[in-house]
Amino acid sequence: MTSEFQVSKLDAARRQMETTVRLYFSEADPVSIHTLTSAAYELLSGINRAKGGSPMLKERAPTWVRPDAKNKAKHRLNEAMNFFKHADRDHDGVLDFSWVRQNSYCMTPAGSTGN
Secondary structure: OOOOOOOOHHHHHHHHHHHHHHHHHOOOOHHHHHHHHHHHHHHHHHHHHHOOOOOOHHHHHHHHOOHHHHHHHHHHHHHHHHHHHOOOOOOOOOOOOOHHHHHHHHOOHHHOOOO
C-alpha cells in the first residue's frame, strides 16, 4: 500500500461507496456501513451542489414532507450520521439504530451524483 497519494473529493466518495457496497453484501457491521455512506453522501452532496446538479435526497425532503414536519424529518435523516460522528454533546448517549429504516438511505448516493 502506498503511504502517500493524491485523492480528489469525488474519488474519496467513490472509494467510500465501493467499500460500503462490499461491507453491505458481506453483511458486515451496519454502523460502519452507515458511517461510510454518510461521509460519501456529504461529499457527493457538496460536489453535486457545486456543479448545479439536481437536489439529492436530503435537499428534496422539503418537497415530500408536510411543512410542519420538516425539522423533524431533517433530524431523523441526520440522526444516526450525527450520532456516529459527534460526541461533544452526548458522550455517553445511546441510539436506537434501525438498520431497516436506514438501509434505503444508505444506498442513495450511488445513483444520485448527476443532474
